[in-house]
Amino acid sequence: MALSYEQTRMVKGTIPTLQEHGEHIATVFYKTMLKEHPDLNNYFNAVNMKNGSQPRALTKLILAYASNISHISELTPKFERVANKHVSLGIQPDHYEIVCKYLMRAFAAVLGPKMTPEVRTAWTKAYWIMANMLANREQQLYREFESWKGWRRFIVEKKTRETPEGDVVSFDLKPVDGVPLPPFHPGQYVSLRVRVPGSGYLQIRQYSLSDRPRPDRYRLTIKKVMERKELYDSSSSLGSGLSTPSRRSPPLRKPHSRSSSFSTAVESTTGDSFLGIMNYTTKKQGVVSSLMIDEMLEGDVVELSHPAGDFYFDTRNDSGSTPVVLISAGIGISPILSMLNTVVEETKERPITWIHGSRQSIAFQEHVEKLAKTRPQMRTTFFNTAMGNKDLAESTESGGFGYYLEWFNADDMYFGNKSTQYYICGPERFMTDISAYLITNGATLQQIRYEVHSVGSFELEE
Numbered sequence: 022m023a024l025s026y027e028q029t030r031m032v033k034g035t036i037p038t039l040q041e042h043g044e045h046i047a048t049v050f051y052k053t054m055l056k057e058h059p060d061l062n063n064y065f066n067a068v069n070m071k072n073g074s075q076p077r078a079l080t081k082l083i084l085a086y087a088s089n090i091s092h093i094s095e096l097t098p099k100f101e102r103v104a105n106k107h108v109s110l111g112i113q114p115d116h117y118e119i120v121c122k123y124l125m126r127a128f129a130a131v132l133g134p135k136m137t138p139e140v141r142t143a144w145t146k147a148y149w150i151m152a153n154m155l156a157n158r159e160q161q162l163y164r165e166f167e168s169w170k171g172w173r174r175f176i177v178e179k180k181t182r183e184t185p186e187g188d189v190v191s192f193d194l195k196p197v198d199g200v201p202l203p204p205f206h207p208g209q210y211v212s213l214r215v216r217v218p219g220s221g222y223l224q225i226r227q228y229s230l231s232d233r234p235r236p237d238r239y240r241l242t243i244k245k246v247m248e249r250k251e252l253y254d255s256s257s258s259l260g261s262g263l264s265t266p267s268r269r270s271p272p273l274r275k276p277h278s279r280s281s282s283f284s285t286a287v288e289s290t291t292g293d294s295f296l297g298i299m300n301y302t303t304k305k306q307g308v309v310s311s312l313m314i315d316e317m318l319e320g321d322v323v324e325l326s327h328p329a330g331d332f333y334f335d336t337r338n339d340s341g342s343t344p345v346v347l348i349s350a351g352i353g354i355s356p357i358l359s360m361l362n363t364v365v366e367e368t369k370e371r372p373i374t375w376i377h378g379s380r381q382s383i384a385f386q387e388h389v390e391k392l393a394k395t396r397p398q399m400r401t402t403f404f405n406t407a408m409g410n411k412d413l414a415e416s417t418e419s420g421g422f423g424y425y426l427e428w429f430n431a432d433d434m435y436f437g438n439k440s441t442q443y444y445i446c447g448p449e450r451f452m453t454d455i456s457a458y459l460i461t462n463g464a465t466l467q468q469i470r471y472e473v474h475s476v477g478s479f480e481l482e483e
Contacts, residue, residue: 024090024150028143032087035132035140040084042131047076050127058119062222064110068308083124086151093154100151101331102473104158109212109329110225111171112159117152124148162329169203172214172324178238180319183384188245189352190314191231193238197322201236206333207359208444208472211239212326217308226309229356229446229472230328233363239325242384244352245314246307332472334360334444336367343442344372344435348455350447351379356472357446358385365392365399373399374433378447380405404428426458436462446472 024032039046051070055062069075082103089095128144129136175194183189196202210229217224231242317323333356334345345364349357354377364373373396375389383403393399435441443459445452452471459469 024143024146028146029090031140031143032090032147035128035135035144036084036087038132038135039080039087039128043080043084044073044077046127046131047073047080049130050079050123051076053126054119054123057123061116061119064112064225066226067220067222067224083148083151087147090147090150093150098331100154100158104155104162105329105331106227107155108159108162108166109210109227109326111326114156114160117149117156121145121148121152166327167203168200169327172326174198174322175239175325177317177319177321177323180317183242184382186382188314188381189242189384190245191240191242192313192317193240194323194325195238202234202239203327204234204236205230205328206330206335207233207363208333208356209328209330209359210356211241211328213241213309213313214324214326215309215312217312220308224309229330229359231355231358233359233366239328242352242355242358243310243313246310332356332444332446332470334363334442336363339367340440341368342371343440344374344438346374346376346434346441346443348376348443348445348447350377350451353446353448353451353472354379354384355446357444358389360444361389361392365396369396370398372435374402374435375399376402376429376433378404378428400430400433402428402430402433426454429458431462434459434462434464436464439465439468441468443469444471445469 055065065075082099085099086093086096125141125145125148129141132140174197176197177192178195179191179193181191181193183191208229210227212225212227214223214225216222228241228243230239232240345360347357347361357377361373361375364371375393377383377386377389383405386403389401393401441464443464445455447455456469456471460466
């Protein structure tokens with residue numbers, strides 16, 4: 022099904038025009054598709070659609086694919102992330118048919134007379150090469166999920182505030198059906214689905230699992246996201262780790278003691294749903310994270326997808342002795358903590374370095390320090406960018422992240438061991454800086470793993 026030389030030439034020939042009008046393509050594509058298939062709104066993050074990040078990510082992915090159509094293997098890591106995200110959302114092969122129809126229509130609107138029948142055929146063929154790559158990988162992942170099909174109901178067994186501010190909360194979730202949970206790779210995420218009345222559709226967010234695999238429960242740790250200029254939900258480790266702190270510290274209420282600040286369709290164990298008031302049109306950011314932290318109670322039921330994600334610590338191919346360096350910022354601690362809790366269960370002798378920074382109170386610090394006391398080979402560093410240094414706190418707000426390297430001790434990084442594994446999770450700028458620091462000191466790209474927030478995020482280059 023490969024493109025002919027002439028078809029490849031035609032596809033690449035349209036790329037400059039499509040790149041120039043990328044925003045328009047994305048807008049036309051989504052507006053038309055969702056108008057004629059409104060049920061697809063249930064798959065998209067309404068905030069990311071509103072601020073344009075989702076449309077931009079799609080256009081960027083497709084044009085990157087077209088630009089590298091003769092070297093598709095270079096896009097394999099990106100496609101792997103997309104496939105994992107798709108299975109987490111429940112994307113199916115028939116969705117690709119719908120996307121093709123409206124994508125070609127959007128291309129035609131921009132290309133005009135240049136969208137000849139031959140160009141349309143070439144682009145349609147190119148699209149299906151990419152779509153089949155993704156769909157085939159997704160079907161493979163679905164088969165690995167075995168008996169877990171679609172969404173599964175979980176009860177909130179325990180809700181724990183992890184910071185004094187109350188803006189970081191962990192949820193221990195047990196499956197309602199009582200069937201033992203499949204193991205996951207530490208670092209992976211699940212999708213959580215809730216209905217937010219006022220939005221008109223279900224809302225899905227990805228949250229990293231924050232504890233080691235257990236057969237009876239999963240734990241999610243969520244940060245409440247407040248409204249800010251960059252409109253994306255950073256409550257997930259897939260979003261920003263250093264978000265603006267909450268101005269208030271909501272207490273964890275007793276089960277079934279409802280306030281009226283939100284409304285949703287999550288259920289209690291009694292089967293009753295609750296209804297409050299929420300203006301979805303004005304509270305654009307942090308809708309789901311706020312709902313979970315402010316309104317979700319012990320005894321409520323939520324829906325989760327099977328764990329997925331390509332950022333993880335691979336316990337299957339692990340020697341058990343090489344150094345592991347775990348670096349995180351803000352709520353990026355969630356997948357990194359899952360890795361730590363897994364690694365320390367395996368051996369007490371393994372060299373481990375833990376580095377974590379936050380602009381406010383540091384979650385899980387007591388837990389991590391307790392682990393370190395019983396493991397002589399474990400080294401820990403915590404840094405708080407808002408404590409007694411106004412300049413550092415302001416530089417975090419403005420995106421100047423390089424300053425935190427002063428907290429790093431080169432001896433803790435095991436640069437001399439070429440088998441050392443580095444795992445990074447936090448804001449994109451943070452990961453870029455840390456990756457550059459590691460590479461400058463001799464680490465290779467093969468040693469570094471990082472959690473990418475979205476399809477269009479940064480890539481390390483040789």
